Amino acid sequence: GNSVTQMEGPVTLSEEAFLTINCTYTATGYPSLFWYVQYPGEGLQLLLKATKADDKGSNKGFEATYRKETTSFHLEKGSVQVSDSAVYFCALSKGHTGGFKTIFGAGTRLFVKA
Amino acid sequence: GAGVSQTPSNKVTEKGKYVELRCDPISGHTALYWYRQSLGQGPEFLIYFQGTGAADDSGLPNDRFFAVRPEGSVSTLKIQRTERGDSAVYLCASSLDAGNTEAFFGQGTRLTVV
Numbered sequence: 001g002n003s004v005t006q007m008e009g010p011v012t013l014s015e016e017a018f019l020t021i022n023c024t025y026t027a028t029g030y031p032s033l034f035w036y037v038q039y040p041g042e043g044l045q046l047l048l049k050a051t052k053a054d055d056k057g058s059n060k061g062f063e064a065t066y067r068k069e070t071t072s073f074h075l076e077k078g079s080v081q082v083s084d085s086a087v088y089f090c091a092l093s094k095g096h097t098g099g100f101k102t103i104f105g106a107g108t109r110l111f112v113k114a
Numbered sequence: 115g116a117g118v119s120q121t122p123s124n125k126v127t128e129k130g131k132y133v134e135l136r137c138d139p140i141s142g143h144t145a146l147y148w149y150r151q152s153l154g155q156g157p158e159f160l161i162y163f164q165g166t167g168a169a170d171d172s173g174l175p176n177d178r179f180f181a182v183r184p185e186g187s188v189s190t191l192k193i194q195r196t197e198r199g200d201s202a203v204y205l206c207a208s209s210l211d212a213g214n215t216e217a218f219f220g221q222g223t224r225l226t227v228v
Contacts, residue, residue: 001175004156004170021122034216036219041191042221043205043220043221043222044219045155045219046216046218049216089156089157091156093217100145100209101162101170101173101216102147102149102157102159102207102217103159104156104157104158105156106154106155106156107154107155107156
């Protein structure tokens with residue numbers, strides 16, 4: 001079945017450090033891939049997405065490239081801020097019986113220190 | 115409304131009781147999803163509605179869980195004979211239609227069974 005695996009946290013970085021959170025997926029066909037973010041006390045928010053191979057999703061300085069050959073969608077940011085502290089979820093969505101349920105990874109908690 | 119609204123935001127109930135959780139999707143969104151997020155985990159799919167009908171209920175854990183969407187807008191997730199293991203955050207999401215991969219999430223209802 002379809003699944004998502006992401007690196008375990010927590011990840012602790014100093015401000016302005018480079019961030020990578022690894023994500024790999026298992027799916028038949030061509031899913032859409034997402035990163036969602038959950039800030040403390042808030043709901044899930046879509047951070048970025050990519051709908052086909054080699055697409056790059058980007059938002060708020062974060063980027064992720066859809067790599068079909070390695071079935072990966074790693075999240076990167078060149079210089080993190082304290083305000084980026086949150087839980088990040090990699091996810092995929094694939095058509096099924098007329099709908100697109102989303103399958104999530106377990107989440108990676110990021111702490112950024114000033 | 116502007117976003118997906120879930121009520122109540124918190125619910126504490128005694129083991130064995132019946133609970134109802136409500137979701138108001140974004141106006142005009144025909145697809146509606148329920149997820150359950152246990153502590154430290156990513157959201158897990160429960161059920162998907164397209165319009166009034168449940169198109170996929172494969173994620174419901176057992177027959178104590180039931181959901182309805184009688185008029186194709188508001189949905190209610192119903193849990194009978196609650197157990198402590200049902201404690202989690204229940205998330206609702208909606209998308210424009212069944213062919214749209216991007217889902218918008220509510221802030222969730224935190225259910226605690228004591």
